[in-house]
Amino acid sequence: MTQLTLDTPTGPMCLTERDGAIVRLEWGEGGHDHTLLLDAAMRQVQDYFAGQRETFDLPLVVDGSDFQRAVCDAMIAIPFGYTKTYGEIAKALGVPAQAVGQACGGNPIPVIIPCHRVMGAKGLTGFSGQGGVETKVALLRLEGAGGFLI
Structure with missing residues (x-):
C-alpha cells in the first residue's frame, strides 16, 4: 500500500492506494508516496475543497461486507x-x-x-x-x- 498526505481546510488527510484503487482516506499524517492515482486523487480532493469539483472519478475499493x-x-x-x-x-x-x-x-x-x-x-x-x-x-x-x- 502507498500513501500520500495532503493539506485540506479540515486538516491533513492521508490517501491510501492498494492494487490500483483508493482504499482509504483518513484525517492525519501518513506517507508521502507519489503515484499517478494518488496524485490524481490529491488533485480531485483539493479541487473539491476549492469548490471546483462536485464528483470524484477515482477507482475505489471498499473493504468490508x-x-x-x-x-x-x-x-x-x-x-x-x-x-x-x-x-x-x-x-x-x-x-x-x-x-x-x-x-x-x-x-x-x-x-x-x-x-x-x-x-x-x-x-x-x-x-x-x-x-x-x-x-x-x-x-x-x-x-x-x-x-x-x-
Missing part, C-alpha cells in the same frame, strides 16, 4: 449539495436505520464517499471524521447543502 459496500454505493449516489437521511437509505436497502448509521460511521473513504451527506431523521447528527460535527457542517456548507439543522 456486501452491506458496507451497498451503503457506500448509496452514499455515492447522493448528489453534491443534497442530503438523505439514514432512514431513506435504510428503506431503499430494506434494513434498519441504525445499521445504516453504523455503516456510515465505518466509511473508509470519507469525503470521496460522502457520508457527510447523510442526516438523522431530525437533522444534523454526528460525524466520525476529525472535528466531528463541525467538519460535517463545513463540508455541507462547502456544498451549499440546505435542510440541515445546526
Whole structure:
C-alpha cells in the first residue's frame, strides 16, 4: 500500500492506494508516496475543497461486507449539495436505520464517499471524521447543502 498526505481546510488527510484503487482516506499524517492515482486523487480532493469539483472519478475499493459496500454505493449516489437521511437509505436497502448509521460511521473513504451527506431523521447528527460535527457542517456548507439543522 502507498500513501500520500495532503493539506485540506479540515486538516491533513492521508490517501491510501492498494492494487490500483483508493482504499482509504483518513484525517492525519501518513506517507508521502507519489503515484499517478494518488496524485490524481490529491488533485480531485483539493479541487473539491476549492469548490471546483462536485464528483470524484477515482477507482475505489471498499473493504468490508456486501452491506458496507451497498451503503457506500448509496452514499455515492447522493448528489453534491443534497442530503438523505439514514432512514431513506435504510428503506431503499430494506434494513434498519441504525445499521445504516453504523455503516456510515465505518466509511473508509470519507469525503470521496460522502457520508457527510447523510442526516438523522431530525437533522444534523454526528460525524466520525476529525472535528466531528463541525467538519460535517463545513463540508455541507462547502456544498451549499440546505435542510440541515445546526
